[in-house]
Amino acid sequence: MICSLSGEVAKEPVVSPRSGAIFEKSLIERYIVASGTDPLTDEPLSVEDLVQINDGNAIDSSNQIVPPKPPTFNSIPSLLSTFQNEWDALALEVFSLRKQLHKSREELSAALYHQDAAVRVASRLVKERDEARQALQALSISIGTSGADDVEMENDEVEGGAKSNGEEQKPTGIIPVEEINSARDQLFQLHKSQKPTLTIPVDQEVSVELLSANVAHPFKKSSCSNIVKNVDEWILVGSPTGVMAKIDKENKVEKIFKSSGQEITSICYVKVEEEYVPIISDHSKEAKLGEMKESFPSHHQDEIIKLITHPSLHHLFVSFSKDGSWSLNDVSQLKSLFVSTPLSSAITAGDIHVDGALVATGTTNGQVNIYDLTTGNSISTVQTKFNHINQLKFAGNGYWLLVLSHTTEESPKSALEVVDLRKGVVVHTIDSETPFVDFIIDPSSSIVVTVDGQHNLQLHRYLKKGKKWSNSEFTTDLKTPISSLQLLTEAQSKDFEEGVVKFITVAENSKVSEYKIKY
Incomplete structure (x- = not known):
């Protein structure tokens, strides 16, 4: 199961009822704490709304092995855990940036389209205005003025x-x-x-x-x-x-x-x-x-x-x-x-x-x-x-x-x-x-x-x-x-x-x- 945030296999997968997407539980909980919305649909979402996905072959909890106590930070397991947390935070940030970039591209595309349409309309209207003005001036005796130049003038x-x-x-x-x-x-x-x-x-x-x-x-x-x-x-x-x-x-x-x-x-x-x-x-x-x-x-x-x-x-x-x-x-x-x-x-x-x-x-x-x-x-x-x-x-x-x-x-x-x-x-x-x-x-x-x-x-x-x-x-x-x-x-x-x-x-x-x- 691929996490929709990190793009990797989720170790502890959960499903959002808002978008129906699968997430890594730790990542989605951090995102919900920060924004309170579904990452994909921006609809309101809480941690309680998440649905846990259980493996059909899950072992009875009484037979599970109790994990060891967490190591100290100066040990290799501690460092790996820290790296994992940093990776999760980085994955959330990259997802947010990609989402904002996509939205900005859509807004920019729409703005460029409207601006191009406005420029075309303005250009056409200016051209029509100039053509009408030139034709009117020519007809409203600009022609007459040029014709008068061919006749002898004295004091205009x-x-x-x-x-x-x-x-x-x-x-x-x-x-x-x-x-x-x-x-x-x-x-x-x-x-x-x-x-x-x-x-x-x-x-x-x-x-x-x-x-x-x-x-x-x-x-x-x-x-x-x-x-x-x-x-x-x-x-x-x-x-x-x-x-x-x-x-x-x-x-x-x-x-x-x-x-x-x-x-x-x-x-x-x-x-x-x-x-x-x-x-x-x-x-x-x-x-x-x-x-x-x-x-x-x-x-x-x-x-x-x-x-x-x-x-x-x-x-x-x-x-x-x-x-x-x-x-x-x-x-x-x-x-x-x-x-x-x-x-x-x-x-x-x-x-x-x-x-x-x-x-x-x-x-x-x-x-x-x-x-x-x-x-x-x-x-x-x-x-x-x-x-x-x-x-x-x-x-x-x-x-x-x-x-x-x-x-x-x-x-x-x-x-x-x-x-x-x-x-x-x-x-x-x-x-x-x-x-x-x-x-x-x-x-x-x-x-x-x-x-x-x-x-x-x-x-x-x-x-x-x-x-x-x-x-x-x-x-x-x-x-x-x-x-x-x-x-x-x-x-x-x-x-x-x-x-x-x-x-x-x-x-x-x-x-x-x-x-x-x-x-």
Whole structure:
């Protein structure tokens, strides 16, 4: 019988009821006195618990020979006994060391495994972050910056005669390259530091809640709307008769004034001498400074369909025309700084990137063109599912462009496509048998709200876990025809910090209602 402690034949074997192992009695008793546990299982064990193993051929105790008296320590038998005791103590110590070594090896192995896994995850995340940052910077006009180097500069400004589509443009002013690039860098750092997110579980139901059914009702009919967040969140509503209403953040119609006698097709605010002034388009070739009723000179050959103010340089705005051209304009100088060469197809939609250095246009041939605002050069093009593009919006994450297109058939259909600007490809499509009228995307770029021609409001979610979309998570009938949707909540607003996303609907009868995304 081999002792589990010393590894030698036990002279006086005993069995532990805890582990069932065999031990030399003297060794196990010493171990129990020192630790009070079973050496193998570490369960509580006492000397009384040990089970003696008796030889089946044991001799009757009456016939046993009485051992001699123990010798003195100066004799050879005494020394041998001492050596035996020392050997037993050494065997116990070696066993304990081996046990501790085995346990330490297991702990070290587990720690190394977790550390290696953590390093791999951190390395992958850092790599993805760096790749995303490089792609975003390149797309958010790092490309534009490199393109600007090929153009003659004077005091860090480039002449407006940049080339677009290989043709020389007519110089109309000087593009403030340094100012636009500086604003781009500041906006990029701002958006990078904010990293807006909505902490909604994947299985959480998302819906829409009506907050106010009658924010305002300025006209009998509306033609366009906009929200100016940089000036106390004014809601601007235009009418088919050329009248414009300005609604303040307390939902009061602050002012109604007539700008022109024609239908207002687009409306925004620009900064003129430290004051914000509305600027509109109304089926004419020129934009008009609303309250001032002054025409802004332009070089378009057809009517302007869209006006958009630069996200941080509020004296600059971009106009898009049906003649297939777009222009960068400066209200402080009352002139156009750059006019692109007209495309073969009419422009039907346009937008400015959230970092303020890219311009996107949509045309009647289903092509999306992306330009560098500092040079006017075309950066990339994307073909959409349907030919007629009627809405473009850059997402807050900086690398998505949402494009709404539809057919012009008797039974028209719509498609809302998500374009990844880093790859220049469509990564998701939301189809609808009923044409979409308008859409918005929340500051976290995870929820899209659409409204169609049958006044159905729908929610669509992007699930970052798995990088997939969930369409039509919620649908409700608004009971009234809607002309446009406008997002109220921004990434830096207090509402968004509290997880609240608000938006408004503007009905065809100009009735403004306020909603929030509920979860």
